[in-house]
Amino acid sequence: MDIKSDITNWVFTIGASQNKSIVDLHLLTLVISFIIASIVTFLLVAILFKFRTGTSDEALPAQVRGNVILEIVWTAIPLLIVTVLGVQTAMVMLEVNPPPARNRHPDVIVNAHQWWWEYRYPGSGVVTANELVLPAGKNLLLEIRSADVVHSFWVIAFGQKMDAIPGHPNTMWIKPTKPGTYLGKCAEFCGNQHSLMRIIAKVVPPEQFDSWLEKQKAPEGAVGSAASQRGKKLFMAATCVECHRVAATEALAEIGPDLTHIAQRTTLGAGVIPNNTENLTRWIMNPQEFKPGVNMPDMRLTYDEARDIATYLESLQ
Numbered sequence: 001m002d003i004k005s006d007i008t009n010w011v012f013t014i015g016a017s018q019n020k021s022i023v024d025l026h027l028l029t030l031v032i033s034f035i036i037a038s039i040v041t042f043l044l045v046a047i048l049f050k051f052r053t054g055t056s057d058e059a060l061p062a063q064v065r066g067n068v069i070l071e072i073v074w075t076a077i078p079l080l081i082v083t084v085l086g087v088q089t090a091m092v093m094l095e096v097n098p099p100p101a102r103n104r105h106p107d108v109i110v111n112a113h114q115w116w117w118e119y120r121y122p123g124s125g126v127v128t129a130n131e132l133v134l135p136a137g138k139n140l141l142l143e144i145r146s147a148d149v150v151h152s153f154w155v156i157a158f159g160q161k162m163d164a165i166p167g168h169p170n171t172m173w174i175k176p177t178k179p180g181t182y183l184g185k186c187a188e189f190c191g192n193q194h195s196l197m198r199i200i201a202k203v204v205p206p207e208q209f210d211s212w213l214e215k216q217k218a219p220e221g222a223v224g225s226a227a228s229q230r231g232k233k234l235f236m237a238a239t240c241v242e243c244h245r246v247a248a249t250e251a252l253a254e255i256g257p258d259l260t261h262i263a264q265r266t267t268l269g270a271g272v273i274p275n276n277t278e279n280l281t282r283w284i285m286n287p288q289e290f291k292p293g294v295n296m297p298d299m300r301l302t303y304d305e306a307r308d309i310a311t312y313l314e315s316l317q
């Protein structure tokens with residue numbers, strides 16, 4: 001998937017009902033601002049022409065001091081505008097992100113890492129990375145956490161940003177309206193690969209979400225070809241297992257992204273390169289080439305070794 005050409009996202013894209021309210025308020029503010037700007041521009045230009053000084057006209061214009069009616073008018077109108085926008089803003093804030101009830105558990109736990117995203121679906125044991133899958137039409141509670149520094153979770157079409165703060169989980173409501181793929185990114189500077197901390201949010205119909213979740217629960221252990229079997233052996237023997245988890249194997253670490261179903265993802269390195277065996281081989285050989293500063297070291301594997309590991313990982317559907 002070419003994530004650049006495939007998705008058009010901007011602030012007016014509605015991907016969640018919360019963003020509908022935000023966009024409506026945004027448009028109201030734009031319309032009011034446009035009317036004010038038009039009146040001011042018109043008056044400014046009109047006055048410039050009407051009261052131009054003639055070359056022989058050296059006398060001062062009539063000096064006026066104080067006008068109670070004008071004072072009241074130009075205090076009342078801005079006060080009214082600010083009040084209307086203030087009340088509207090408060091209403092949108094209350095509607096968009098009400099505090100969750102005490103016993104309401106999150107539907108997804110978003111855990112930000114330098115520089116990738118971990119998604120946990122509580123209750124199911126499912127853990128994925130970088131590509132967030134959500135069912136359409138349900139009001140979902142996301143809990144936003146951080147494993148290291150301050151990040152910010154922002155899917156543009158969902159409207160809101162939420163800071164991911166170490167030791168202080170935040171919550172955010174999202175009711176995805178329409179199936180589709182929505183792009184987002186980390187919106188808080190978090191180190192040298194901040195700009196390559198992308199989010200791909202996939203909203204699918206509820207039935208499709210349920211079957212996706214079921215499939216995620218099932219560990220994919222099918223190791224086919226000889227290359228894939230050599231790759232699995234290498235993966236389990238090398239330092240890969242110090243950081244990564246592949247469910248139902250001896251790889252249990254949770255420092256790096258969970259790789260149980262890595263072959264399903266469209267990109268590698270949180271949106272850096274398309275996910276295929278050749279790219280994964282090059283990533284395993286030297287991830288710094290694609291994402292300088294990334295916490296995954298160069299394992300000093302030969303091309304053939306890296307290729308075998310990539311072949312194994314790409315069999316994890």
Ligand code: CUA
Pocket residue numbers: 112113114115150151152186187188189190191194195197
């Ligand atoms: Cu994470 Cu910026």
